[in-house]
Amino acid sequence: MQALIVLYQIVSMIVNVLIMLIIIQFVIGLLFAFNVIGRNEFLASFYDGINRLLDPVLRPIRRLLPDTGSIDFSPIVLILLMNILLTILSSVIAA
Template sequence: MIALVQILAMLAQALSMIIIVWFVIGLLFAFNVVGRDNMFLMQVYTSIESLLSPLLNPIRRIMPDTGAIDFSPMILLLGINALIIILQNLAYA
């Protein structure tokens, strides 16, 4: 049971890192540090976005519209971390 929880925690941490990379690339595009004509970063960004959209869309439907700022990745990261804590406490109890 502990090994399963550790594997799930590792996968959740990998997902968290993917969310952070996606967010940073989006900031680079938003502040024109990197142009959207950079095909490599654009491919990475759209690939990660297609992976994350099934997780982020339900959160976006529930949350109120805040304009240009999207808080759904932060809510997803908090949810992932909460899930890791709950699973670890259940496994070690």
């Protein structure tokens, strides 16, 4: 039982980091889109790095979702799926 709790904590930390990265990606993307910060080289490379980390996870979700134009719903779907995973793991541990 202790091993399941540790597994849940590890998965929870990974999910929290991914959610933070998704939010940071969203905010920096908005700042670039509305030209609030111009083209800052540091933020551009940081944004590119986040995109490279998240793209392998978001790409399969993007393929499944219908094309909605300029709005990308795949980060929201990923956050929901990760929260569902945490809920299932917590119910397995509680049982």
